[in-house]
Amino acid sequence: MLHLILFLFFGAICVAGAINLLVQSHPINSALSLIVVMASLAAEYLLLGAEFVAAVQVIVYAGAIMVLFVITIMLLNAGAEERTKGSRVAILIGIPGVVIGAVLVAWTLIGRSSTTQSVSIGALWGDPKSIARLLFRDFLLPFEVTSVLILIAIMGAVVLASRPKAVARGARKDA
Amino acid sequence: MVPLAYYLLLSGILFVCGVLGFLIKRNIITIFMSIELMLNGVNLSFVAFAAHWHALSGQVFVFFVMVVAAAEAAVGLAIIIAVYRTRETLNVDQVNLLKL
Numbered sequence A: 001m002l003h004l005i006l007f008l009f010f011g012a013i014c015v016a017g018a019i020n021l022l023v024q025s026h027p028i029n030s031a032l033s034l035i036v037v038m039a040s041l042a043a044e045y046l047l048l049g050a051e052f053v054a055a056v057q058v059i060v061y062a063g064a065i066m067v068l069f070v071i072t073i074m075l076l077n078a079g080a081e082e083r084t085k086g087s088r089v090a091i092l093i094g095i096p097g098v099v100i101g102a103v104l105v106a107w108t109l110i111g112r113s114s115t116t117q118s119v120s121i122g123a124l125w126g127d128p129k130s131i132a133r134l135l136f137r138d139f140l141l142p143f144e145v146t147s148v149l150i151l152i153a154i155m156g157a158v159v160l161a162s163r164p165k166a167v168a169r170g171a172r173k174d175a
Numbered sequence B: 001m002v003p004l005a006y007y008l009l010l011s012g013i014l015f016v017c018g019v020l021g022f023l024i025k026r027n028i029i030t031i032f033m034s035i036e037l038m039l040n041g042v043n044l045s046f047v048a049f050a051a052h053w054h055a056l057s058g059q060v061f062v063f064f065v066m067v068v069a070a071a072e073a074a075v076g077l078a079i080i081i082a083v084y085r086t087r088e089t090l091n092v093d094q095v096n097l098l099k100l
Helices: A002-023 A029-048 A051-076 A088-111 A128-137 A140-161 A165-174 B004-024 B028-053 B057-087
Strands: none
Touching: A002 B004, A002 B028, A002 B057, A029 A051, A029 B004, A051 A165, A051 B028, A088 B004, A088 B028, A128 A140, A128 B004, A128 B057, A140 B057, B004 B028, B028 B057
16 A cells, blocks of 8 residues: 555656656746656666666666756756747647557556556665676676777767867967 | 546547647657656556556566656657757658658
């Protein structure tokens, strides 16, 4: 029962944050509501017994990635976005389509009476030890490949964000 | 006891919010945040299925998704900075030329 209450509480925060992300027109407000979504998702992961994933969610997603976003928003001095009017056909067809799809998916999912064995908060089994055993034994090759991926991403980010050569040369001449 | 379906529904709602944001938002940074929202929705269903079948590999997949999302955020934000430097705008409606 407590699990269900906690799930509904954090799920409601999650959905509210996601909708707020859509409604807000200033990107910094969207970024802050995305942080709320990620933090409450971490609580959901804890309810599912995935304590390592919950910690990584807070540290990597809500910490590192969102800091990148906020820094970019501040660096580019992003203002409120201009709204463009969507086509009426999209609204007329899209909203009923979304409603029908959502009802179908919910009906299919809830119709099957499968319950997860919920894990009590004291007895978590997604602990760092077993994840590390899996990560460094069974998934060692993908793990090593991701390090190459990260290296390429770092180099790509540096190359893309660095100033074009002509501009940099001109700036040096001015200085 | 929380049924698996509830977690999947929450994950679906998050994913649909991400798709909606991707389609209706006009600011390139907000569009990028919508992609992160979609990734989070998928992560939730990964963890829910991992708990359902007592298979820890689902949580390892979430770890890999997070790594890819971090790499994607770094490169994508660098691209956004490059776009802003040449076009002086973040509105995707005005970014309609590949080469200036």
